[in-house]
Amino acid sequence: MTADAVVALSDVSARYGGVEVLRVPALEVHAGEVLAVIGPNGGGKSTLLRVLAFLERPATGEVRFRGRPVDAARALAERRRIALVFQQPLLADATVAENVALGLRFRGAPPAESEARVAHWLGRFNIAPLRGQRARALSGGEAQRVALARALVLEPELLLLDEPFASLDQPTRETLIPDLAAILRERRVTTVLVTHDRSEAQAFADRVAVLIGGRIRQLDEAARVFHAPASEEVARFVGVxxxxxxxxxxxxxxxxxxxxxxxxxxxxxxxxxxxxxxxxxxxxxxxxxxxxxxxxxxxxxxxxxxxxxxxxxxxxxxxxxxxxxxxxxxxxxxxxxxxxxxxxxxxxxxxxxxxxxxxxxxxxxxxxxxxxxx
Amino acid sequence: MDLLVEGVREAARLLLAGDREVWSILLLSLQVSGSATLISLALGIPAGAALALARFPGRGLVVSAVNSGMGLPPVVVGLFVTMLLWRSGPLGGWEVLYTPAAIVIAQAVIASPIVVGITLAAVQGVPREFRLQLLALGASRAQMVWMVLREARLPMLAAVMAGFGGIISEIGASMMVGGNIKGQTRTLTTAMVLETGKGNFEVAIALSLLLLALVFLVNWALTSIQQRHAR
Structure with missing residues (x-):
């Protein structure tokens, strides 16, 4: 394992009802990079992300975070160093500010510090005026901005994004994607982005992993995956x-x-x-x-x-x-x-x-x- | 028809004159059913949440049992609680049979499955992904359960309504374990049975109006909270 790996999988497999849905002999996410995991639906992308988030224990193999194996006893501590955003914003029935503060509250952050950080990130995602609004009154794009602010306010060592734009309409995506891309670049947030949309991978990724049928078929620099796909299967998926x-x-x-x-x-x-x-x-x-x-x-x-x-x-x-x-x-x-x-x-x-x-x-x-x- | 009109007029007079017996019966009913509801919430919410979130062999059977328990016939509960509290019964030493405490126990037994069942449904109504999201935001298991309950708070108000509504108007168990003793264990419903039997319709009508008003008030208060949040 290389020194700058934030998270590393070795010989990981996952099964549902006796069927193997994921087999990853080795995967490392390097500090500061954006790794996009692309592939068709049902290809194991979300399972991979849940394993990376320590939300699902793999059937076999090992997950290492910063070089140390993650076991059940340490899962909570390690979970508090990462953040995950799903396709649905999954906001709590509370105000925008309360939602963004949620993870900080779980960590017992002092209210004054929490408030300052929440204010900063609401501003960063251009949703400061919404701070007192009820979450359920928001539009889809606003809600997803809240969900992203709620994750980034934690200053995670690893940010996991599971199809964060898939439920948004095109104009909303077109404003949110550049905003998020700018934030990730500026902060050099180590990120794994799961998407079935290759244009999102092109917008964000340093490296791209193509996951088809539960296996990584190609893992390379984004430009190489899109222009020199390793197999016909990958080529078809990346739009060749x-x-x-x-x-x-x-x-x-x-x-x-x-x-x-x-x-x-x-x-x-x-x-x-x-x-x-x-x-x-x-x-x-x-x-x-x-x-x-x-x-x-x-x-x-x-x-x-x-x-x-x-x-x-x-x-x-x-x-x-x-x-x-x-x-x-x-x-x-x-x-x-x-x-x-x-x-x-x-x-x-x-x-x-x-x-x-x-x-x-x-x-x-x-x-x-x-x-x-x- | 005269009987009815006369009865209502007399009932209104009784209520307005502040008949002591009528009001003490109302107070006792409120205390007994209120306490039983609180006990059933204290037991039922954690049990319902645990049942919703845990996966163990035989869980389906337990859920079915709870759902059946939501329709537990009060007379059956009355019978078994009477036997438990009977002087020679397992809890005979408590010496609470024919006291308000006995009614509280019986009504808590009736209301608990209702609270468990509704809590179960409310918690299961919160998407699984929301729970994963809470964990992914760094929630401990206890923090996750608390947030899920908080998220399900509106449907859970239904648990309070259904629990209280079910036992304030129940009669079988109150009669059997309370004994309908004047000034001690006489509740709105048992008093109504007695007065109707004696032909004192005006008293029975007065009591029934109180019972209806009570049920309406409680539901109105809870519904207005629910509707304000739902907006």
């Missing part, structure tokens, strides 16, 4: 919509030439010539242009021509599937749909950079065998 199989023609200088259904693609990464690989491309990395237009100054290495197979409005933007020998998915703005005249059956050119296309799956390193031992 085009996944195409092909054969490697050549590979050098970090760029691999892959033949996908007769089309040659330049892809970031290394592979052995002749090897079968899968290529993943995020839809927002694909640009569509009229087939007549010259590439111009575009540095895009891949320029494919095909016909539009499908145009479907989604959020955000419109999802366009282009048949270029294989289905290639792009997202474009509604305005582009009109300007480019994107209709099914029309010819179109799709371009994307080599760096936007990735080899999915276990990285094939050509030089590990050749490199002499250090």
């Amino acid at each position: 919509e085009t996944i195409a199989a092909g054969r490697v023609l050549a590979s050098e200088a970090g760029v691999t030439l892959v033949d996908v259904a007769g089309t040659r693609l330049e892809v970031a990464g290394r592979a052995r010539p002749g090897e079968l690989v899968r290529v993943g491309i995020r839809p927002e990395d694909v640009t569509l242009m009229p087939p007549t237009e010259r590439a111009g100054l575009s540095s895009a290495r891949n320029r494919l021509t095909g016909t539009i197979a499908r145009v479907a409005p989604t959020t955000p933007g419109t999802r366009v599937v282009v048949d270029v020998g294989f289905p290639l998915v792009a997202t474009v703005t509604a305005r582009s749909v009109a300007e480019l005249g994107l209709v099914e059956g029309a010819p179109i050119t799709a371009v994307f950079k080599a760096s936007a296309a990735h080899l999915i799956g276990p990285a094939v390193s050509l030089d590990t065998a050749a490199r002499p031992a250090l």
Whole structure:
């Protein structure tokens, strides 16, 4: 275990009714980082969070907090060093200020100190004018601000957030997410954020763990998880919509030439010539242009021509599937749909950079065998 | 019809004239049923909360027993409490049979399952996630239970209403363990039975109006608290 781990799991598993819902051989949350745990619903995210909060004892394995194992006798003391916010604000039927002071009261904080800290955090979350209001009179967004203030007022060594924005409407999320992100960055609060929404993970996370079927399928820097997913399963979850199989023609200088259904693609990464690989491309990395237009100054290495197979409005933007020998998915703005005249059956050119296309799956390193031992 | 009109007129006169016997009966009923309600709350709230939060084998059976107990027939309670307090019975040494204390015991037995049952339902009505949230905010188990009870305080007012309402108007147990002794264990309900039997309808009507007014007042007071909070 590294020295800066706030909490560490080893060989942890959890079961419900004899069914294993979580198996984590090792997981560390480092001091000051925001770790996002993403995955589909039912993937074990909330169970993982309850284990991290010492609210649920794992069936096997050990939870260490600041290097010391957490057992039943110490669970209360350790719980008082962390804070947890759920999807629902779960406020007590009391005033806003009383709610924010709740955790401090449990810890027996002196009233004067408690009052000052509550006032500070009410201000920090822009809800100072609500302090005397009854909690049940609040809107969803206000209530969740109270719940977050109630957690942060404790100045926790570890902040656990379980889908804190999932019940909020879009405009509310759009104001709350940047506010919270600013607070977490400024205070360097060690945070674990559980979410099924990958845009939230992108907004907050330093590292991302992808939890599918109770197991961590990938744990890496946020940018790598989103752009170089470790498996097709992860790729699909993080929004890589085009996944195409092909054969490697050549590979050098970090760029691999892959033949996908007769089309040659330049892809970031290394592979052995002749090897079968899968290529993943995020839809927002694909640009569509009229087939007549010259590439111009575009540095895009891949320029494919095909016909539009499908145009479907989604959020955000419109999802366009282009048949270029294989289905290639792009997202474009509604305005582009009109300007480019994107209709099914029309010819179109799709371009994307080599760096936007990735080899999915276990990285094939050509030089590990050749490199002499250090 | 005359009987009724005459009866009501006479009852009003009795009440307004401050008939000593009528008012002492009212006072005794209030004391006895009030004490029994307090005892049942003291026993029933912790028991109901424990039953709501604990998980143990046979819990379902206990919950079913409590729910059945909410409809405990007062005469049955009267019978068993009489036997317990009978001079040769297990608690005969207390020598409380045919005293107000005996009625308090019997009524507390009737009201306790009602309080346990309603507390159980009220506490279970607080979401499990709220309890987890309290623990995650650093509550000890005792602090968590206290906060949950506080959260369930409005539905629990129903426990007070139902408990008191059930025993102030109960008759079987009061009659059997109290004995309806004039000036000592005569309550509103036992007095009504007696006066009706004797054909003294005006006294019975006076007592029944008091009983109705009492039940209404208690419920009105508690309901207004509940409604003020619910807003």
